[in-house]
Amino acid sequence: MDLRGKKVIALGERDGVPGPAVAECAKSAGADVILTLTACYV
């Protein structure tokens, strides 16, 4: 998937991959991260 120039909402999970880590990956692939959130299911 080519993320260059794409707007990305980074949704992560505390016990998996947190939002900021998802955002870093997306940014490094050229995406424009417009929102970062992490969920906690407990």
Added chain:
Amino acid sequence: MTSAAAIGMPVVKDVALVLAHVPSLVQLGAKPLRVLREMPHPIDDLAPHLRSYDGARAYAPNQVFLGNLTVDQLAKWPTPWWKHPVDDASRCGPDGEIVPEDEFLGLLASADGFELLSLERDVAERARVALDAHPIVGHDSGRPPIKPGLTADAIEERVTRHGALPLRSSDGRLLGAMLAGHDDDDTLSAQVLLENLAVKATAGLALAHLLARPGALDRSAVRYVFNCGEEAVGDRYQRGGGNLAKAAAEWAGCARATGSDVKAFCCAPMHALMLAGTLVRSEVQRDVIVLAGGSLAKLGMKFQGHLKHAMPVIEDVLAGFAIHVGRDDGVSPVIRLDAIGLHEVQSGSAPLAIVKALYSEPLATLGLTLLDVDRFALELHNPEATEPAGSGNVPLTNYRTLASLAVLEKLIARADVDAFVAARGMPGFSPTQGHIASAIPFLGHARRGLVDGSLARTMFTGKGSLFLGRMTQLSDGISLIIERNPALA
């Protein structure tokens, strides 16, 4: 090498863990409150899924919580656990007890110093008779008495004329009502105060259990208490101002105690244990109590999943704990203050960096690896509560991440991940009570194993979802190594 350094470290002298079965309060949990008001027949839909006290008491994970079953027994227990009750399940165990609802309503009333909670006359009388006969918080224990209840009409009037929050049983019967503490302060609403009161009652009960143990501290010797629950006691000018620690100590008759609240979401118990240890180690205090009460807001948090799968709402219990941290007695397990795992700001959010900071780095300071730890206690949420709602098996996910770290550090082969998890992990057995479920429910089991020699070293890890408060994107974490007292070697 590690034993000599462990001498003089603070120790876990005792642990108490309690449950309160409160099916009628499930409808007042944060999720049920929001969802049920949108349902045409909320009580009709919910009531058939609420368990009896006997059902909750005989539930195998709750028996592990009380210390009557081991985590290894639970790992072999037939599933689903709710379909396979424990025969002759006891109300009490080595770590505490599970209190039925009618008695817990009495505890709530006893903990209410402002006469905001009124119980219906018969409910109050039943609670008074039962609680007065309780071996630990009975009539002669010194706890505040349960006031006589009001007529149902008087309680209805509180609800209709004064906006009190009604407490109703699952069959619609009026049990009582909670008044707000102020007409124009959201932090003193009836709902918030009931939540705070539930924390005080469960934390107070746990403290009473702790102080009733053979050889326990005298109540007058309790001088400092840390509370690490998730409540926010305060008013509109200081939301979350505190101090539940002192309120619980007062209720339990600890006249010379003071204390404070430690806040870090579900990581707070580990912060509090560390701080308790440092107060003892520095000789500022001889003994420190760490306690927490249960989260009413989290009752029924996943109830929609339970209804969907035609199973009981198993998030029907409040939980509480109390821990006595004291000076080295030559027997009790030591808390290694010289090897604390800390999730620092710079640890960031990358999963590998987090697990290294919490596990391998503190172990390395003692010359140890993950394989030197017999059991890891971490997020111990009961998967039977979370999986039906699509929230996964939280402990298993965390244990697998930990095992992956062991693979990366070439301690085990990739094929041995499951064996690592089975040997050094455990099934989740804690109610989904947030901070309670963060490792602490295993502390009673760990203490027994570390004293009798079946365990040599354990590691307790708490994680906190700080990002939920919208002040940082970070989470939090602390790990503590708790190991066999070197004097027993």
